[in-house]
Amino acid sequence: MFTGIIEETGIVRSVKKGARSAVLTIGASGILKDIKTGDSISVNGICLTVTSFTPTEFTADVMHETMIRSSLSRLPSGSMVNLERAMPANGRFGGHIITGHIDGTGIIRSMERDGNAIWYTIRTTKEILRYIVEKGSIGIDGISLTVARLSENDFSVSVIPHTARQTTLSVKRVGDTVNLENDCVGKYVEKFLGAAAPLNNIFSYSQN
Incomplete structure (x- = not known):
């Protein structure tokens, strides 16, 4: 883990x-x-x-x-x-649970500066988007990040300078592919509750 x-x-x-x-x-x-x-x-x-x-x-x-x-x-x-x-048993849990089992990939659609932060918008499949929630966690190339925005086709994270400098995000460009791992909690909850909801019902609310 x-x-x-x-x-x-x-x-x-x-x-x-x-x-x-x-x-x-x-x-x-x-x-x-x-x-x-x-x-x-x-x-x-x-x-x-x-x-x-x-x-x-x-x-x-x-x-x-x-x-x-x-x-x-x-x-x-x-x-x-x-x-x-791997996380030591006596170590601090600074991010979120990442198993190292990738769910799929995404493509960086845009990178926009916002003060000292950078917004990365990543397009991916509906199979991955179904487990993403706004303000929830996502693993991007192994980096624990918080989802800041979510739409029907993509999601965005806001990255502070320290994280960008210490990771490969500092060399990423629009069009690059990144590995994605959903928060495993959502997948377990869905499994325990039974059949998954149809993909076309995930975004039943209106989008701007």
């Missing part, structure tokens, strides 16, 4: 693609100080298992399901990625 508080950014050293999988090598520093083979590390919000490491980098296998659900298949060597180690 992760919290969405990014510890550092790393660099993709290499991507070795197979027919239905890949092996990533990622350069890092701080998170490698107490790393062990088998540890979980969130890479752009995706929970990956460390298969080997050196003092300056680690490798992880990426299975087919992860490739098709996330943006990892499109990451070239040299890409910056967000990194977070």
